[in-house]
Amino acid sequence: DAGVTQSPTHLIKTRGQHVTLRCSPISGHKSVSWYQQVLGQGPQFIFQYYEKEERGRGNFPDRFSARQFPNYSSELNVNALLLGDSALYLCASSGGTGNYNEQFFGPGTRLTVL
Amino acid sequence: EDQVTQSPEALRLQEGESSSLNCSYTVSGLRGLFWYRQDPGKGPEFLFTLYSAGEEKEKERLKATLTKKESFLHITAPKPEDSATYLCAVQAAGGSARQLTFGSGTQLTVLP
Numbered sequence: 730d731a732g733v734t735q736s737p738t739h740l741i742k743t744r745g746q747h748v749t750l751r752c753s754p755i756s757g758h759k760s761v762s763w764y765q766q767v768l769g770q771g772p773q774f775i776f777q778y779y780e781k782e783e784r785g786r787g788n789f790p791d792r793f794s795a796r797q798f799p800n801y802s803s804e805l806n807v808n809a810l811l812l813g814d815s816a817l818y819l820c821a822s823s824g825g826t827g828n829y830n831e832q833f834f835g836p837g838t839r840l841t842v843l
Numbered sequence: 844e845d846q847v848t849q850s851p852e853a854l855r856l857q858e859g860e861s862s863s864l865n866c867s868y869t870v871s872g873l874r875g876l877f878w879y880r881q882d883p884g885k886g887p888e889f890l891f892t893l894y895s896a897g898e899e900k901e902k903e904r905l906k907a908t909l910t911k912k913e914s915f916l917h918i919t920a921p922k923p924e925d926s927a928t929y930l931c932a933v934q935a936a937g938g939s940a941r942q943l944t945f946g947s948g949t950q951l952t953v954l955p
Contacts, residue, residue, distance in 0.1 A: 762941075775904050834888070
């Protein structure tokens, strides 16, 4: 079975630009969460979606937004990029066999803002 | 506010030298505590979920335990391939979101 997939793998942007990151959850999983991981730190929660509805939002500015599609895939959008947005962006899926507690992560998208 | 503190920040072991990693947490009602392994440049790999004090889980050379204030990840006779960063996370009970609050991790290096 395929795991969580994310695209692109790497991305380089300049300050002020916007970016869209994509995630496909494990087949059968209905919930997707997004995390930001800065080098040397643990992942920090950004959003969680379940059945296309936002279920939770972390302490991130409104420049960050997300959505979930009918096929349960998800997009994370970041506007007006800042240097501090450079990080590994992780997507996690959950909900297999009704267990929404355990989250399985994808390989991440490495975003570099110049 | 939920908090997770992991210690030590870094640990170097000789192959076969057993040790433990610590995860201390404060949370307003624990739904679950999770251990992940993360290799450089990759996403975290799920290892264990612990739900209540006294619970233990094992997988190969790894054993995770849970008390009301902390969790330990015991590594028995480690091998170089166990080298990675080990992350601990908590999930609070209540609410509709199942967000994870992570610690900063313990970077483990196992020398041959």
